[in-house]
Amino acid sequence: MDKLAKQLRADAERIDVSVSDELDRRIDASLRAVTPEAEARRPAPIARPPLFWWASTITGIAAAIAVIAIVNLRAPERQDIPPVDLVATVPPIDLKAETAMLTAPLQEELDRLQSDLKKAEEKVKKDIGL
Amino acid sequence: MTDELKLIAAAKAGSADAFADLVRGYRERLLRFLLTRSPSYADAEDVLQDTLINAFRYLHSYDSRWRFSTWLYRIAIRNAAKLRSPDLADVAIVGDLRDEENDPLQQCIVDSESDNLWLSAREVLNDEVYAAMWLRYAEDMSVKDIAKALDRSTSWAKVNLMRGRRVLETHMNDAADKSEAYG
DSSP: OOHHHHHHHHHHHTBOOOOOHHHHHHHHHHHHHOOOOOOOOOOOOOOOOHHHHHHHHHHHHHHHHHHHHHHHHHSOOOOOOOOOOHHHHSOOOOHHHHHHHHHHHHHHHHHHHHHHHHHHHHHHHHHHTO | OOHHHHHHHHHHTTOHHHHHHHHHHHHHHHHHHHHTTSSSHHHHHHHHHHHHHHHHHTGGGOOTTSOHHHHHHHHHHHHHHTTSOGGGTTOOOGGGGSOGGGOHHHHHBTTTTSOOHHHHHHHHSOHHHHHHHHHHHTSOOOHHHHHHHHTOOHHHHHHHHHHHHHHHHHHHHHHHHHHHHTO
8 A cells, every 4th residue: 555545544534423322313213214115026027838939930920821822812813925926026137138248259259269279170180191 | 145235135125223233334434424525514414314214215226246335335425416405506516615614524633733635635636536535545445336336437437546646646745845845
């Protein structure tokens, strides 16, 4: 204990007080006149049997099933929609013409190459005497 | 079960005798503390009486995790605060209400010729810090209990005990310097 703490302790003890007989009697009389307030008791929790748990579970499941059933029953009936002929509905596109237009130069080139190849083949045959 | 717990149980059951036995050892300690916060000895006695009555009336709310003395001091501090009537709301500290010549604390100090630090503390500390210092150094209460008694946080109690100490140490040093200067 440090110096200040010791000084404070000693100085507190130097304060001389005593409960007088008169005060003692007053306190005693007041205490006897007082009725302590009763503790506000909480109601004891009710112990629920296991059956309660099962009952609540089953009720919950039944309620869920009922909700699903109601939602499905109220849904509008589906009407049969005839299949759509996509080929008939889509306008024909002249793909062939377009392809021909795009590939014509290549085809001509191929024909020329094949002709050159054929000529070269005949020339080789003539040279070797076949 | 300790004797105190047995008495508490009996008092909770409504025994005024058990309660009187329970608080017998605390009455003078409480009165000494209340005297430092009251304008007169009679006021301190009245607050003590009210404190004990309230404690008995509401004993059912006592939580045995607390020290009984901490709970009693908490009630005493609240009752002492009621000494400040609404008409005196502007009065900062109880000390202002005291008649300097009839200061009950001054009158109760044995060997009053030498300086008593609690008198000085009352002048330089505010009410709450003074109470915290009293509970710590006169009642040897833990910081945690002080915080509970004053309805404050533990950190508040720590900080203010430190501040109170610093102020009092400065005061002690100043007083020592003065006495040296005057020979």
